[in-house]
Amino acid sequence: MAQVLIVGGGPVGMLLAAELGLQGIETTVVEKLTETHDEPRAGTLHARTVQSMLRRGYLPQPEHAYDEILEVPFHFAGRSILTLEAPAIEGPPMVGQSQADIERFFEARARANGAEILRGHQVISLDGGTVTTDQGTTITADYIVGADGARSTVRKLAGIESTCTPATFAGILGLATLEDPARCPGGWTHGRTGWTLINVNPMGPSRILTHEFTEPLPERGAEVTLDDLQQATSRIVGHDVPMEQPTFLGRFSDFTRLADTYRKGNVFLAGDAAHVHAPLGGQGLNLGLQDAFNLGWKLAMVLKGAPEHLLDTYHAERHPVAAKVIANTRAQAALMRPGPEFDPLRELVADLLSFDEPNSYLSDQITAQNVRYAPSGLVGSFLPNFPIGATTVSELLHAGRPVLLCTGEACDAAAGWKDRVDVVTHDLGRPAVLVRPDGYVAWAGQDPESALEQWFGPAA
Structure with a gap:
């Protein structure tokens, strides 16, 4: 028996467990993996996530002047034309940290706060407030949260419908050793069929991402091989890019899914279980962590006697935020279409972002500093760290x-x-x-x- 059962022990599920444990809520996490996997996926914490972690004591208090602004160069639609900004007193605009390390950090906090973590368990049934795992374990809870990823079992078992848009590009993410790293372009590269993003490492495996717009696109979940990665990279770069010894291979795309509701009775969705989009701008992990910061205190308060309608504000507040993130990733994918007919549009966007106001507007979108939960005024805004x-x-x-x-x-x-x-x-x-x-x-x-x-x- 638990007050809250979280299905999925990635960074979002573990942060939610830490938040609930901090309030003394009896929390159980069920995760199918027996240990955290080190994969080259999300690795960026944007400003609003940094600011939220600062408010929970997960990061040290910055020592800066109150009116100082920090800036870091960033990319938009494959081009380094954006500058991310944040008040220095709130911490940096961006923190680089692997998703695996973030997961381990929040799991340690969750355990320290009293959460029970059951690894090696896959949920196979959901009946009201009771779930059963493939290990024969049955758990009953007041509330169940599906934080179990893009192919969420909880979402399917709860019968929550979604709105989807098809992919326009096919992506491959790989870790492999480049045989001739000196001839491989680093960073973002625009080619005939799409874009590459390569972190060239002459001493070991390089992180290689390809984004190809040629059709037909492969089926979602199709197997990927080293040959697929090498051929896609070579087509985009314009010359053969030999590589060997892959340690990781995976597919992605700009397919989008947004759950029609984040709550159905006592079941909630968070993270990729609720929203899926292209990994452009490193927004997905941050969007999910912000879900956890929003939902955790509300569940705790209701379990301690706050009115039940408080939980309805979770969907009302977070669903529109995810819709806007999906929209800006789709806009980036459209700008990345490789044909020369799109070059004038790309140049126009680059020119616009050279001005302060458009740059700040997009910076606040990517970093979620534009999020507010009321139309205007102080109410609904994020209170500065004064x-x-x-x-x-x-x-x-x-x-x-x-x-x-x-x-x-x-x-x-x-x-x-x-x-x-x-x-x-x-x-x-x-x-x-x-x-x-x-x-x-x-x-x-x-x-x-x-x-x-x-x-x-x-x-x-």
């Missing part, structure tokens, strides 16, 4: 609890919620501001009692 006395906003959120920043009578009115909400005296130019555990502003005003009850249940 100083509060001897501490900061991020440090106040390390415990994963809501924070009410207030003065005078507003603080007094919150006394009945101090078992669930940290009340901090601070003047933000208004009587009270209610900050969610994920760092977004839930409410701002004069009398916090109705907002506290709406979000977190009646006073003690």
Whole structure:
């Protein structure tokens, strides 16, 4: 018996387990793999994920001036024409870290917070609040979260439909040794049939990605060989690129899937189980981790007595964010179509991104710093990491609890919620501001009692 059962122990599932364990929620994770696999997949943490991890104490507090902006060069649609930006006080705009290391980090946190991790178990049935694994284990839970990847068993067993768009390019990701690395172009290369992205390593395996737009495209899940990777690379680059000793080979594409709902009864979807898109801009892992930051505190609060309707906000908030990520990856794929008729469009986009405002607009999209959960104003925005006395906003959120920043009578009115909400005296130019555990502003005003009850249940 568990309060929350998470199916899938990748980075998203393990972060969710860590978040729930932090709140004392009895959590079980079921993962089919017996150990973490080191594969050359996602390896980028973007700014909003960095900022969220900072608020949970997973990263050290930055020591920068409050108004300083950090920048890193980045790519858009295969070209190095974008600059990612973020406030220095929030940490770097981008952190490079392998997906396997991220998974191990969150698994260690989940275990330390009391989560039970069952590796080597594949879910085969789902009946209400009970799942059964191929090892004969039966687990009953109040809530079940499918974080089990693009081919999610939970999504299928729960009968959750999805909206899909077909692929326009075929991609191969491989780790292989280049026989003549000096003749192989590094970084992004635009060729006759598509693009390559090659991290050339003359001393060992190189990371090679190909994106080809020639049809017919291979079937999804089709087997891939070293010869497939070598021929695709050679066609794009324009000359033979011999390679050997592959240590990893896999296919990808710009096929998209977006679950029509992230919640069906007591079943939720997170990460790739809810959304699939092309790995352009390194957004997929970050999108899933943000799902976990959004859902974890809501499940914990409801299990502690908050109103059930709080859980409906998960789909309402996260589904539109995934739709926008899917849209910008599809736009990048369209810009990457290799024909010369698209060259003027590529040059126009590059010219536009040389200006500050368009660059900031796309930077905030890729890094998710444009995400807000209300149309305008302070409510729904991500509260900046400004100083509060001897501490900061991020440090106040390390415990994963809501924070009410207030003065005078507003603080007094919150006394009945101090078992669930940290009340901090601070003047933000208004009587009270209610900050969610994920760092977004839930409410701002004069009398916090109705907002506290709406979000977190009646006073003690």
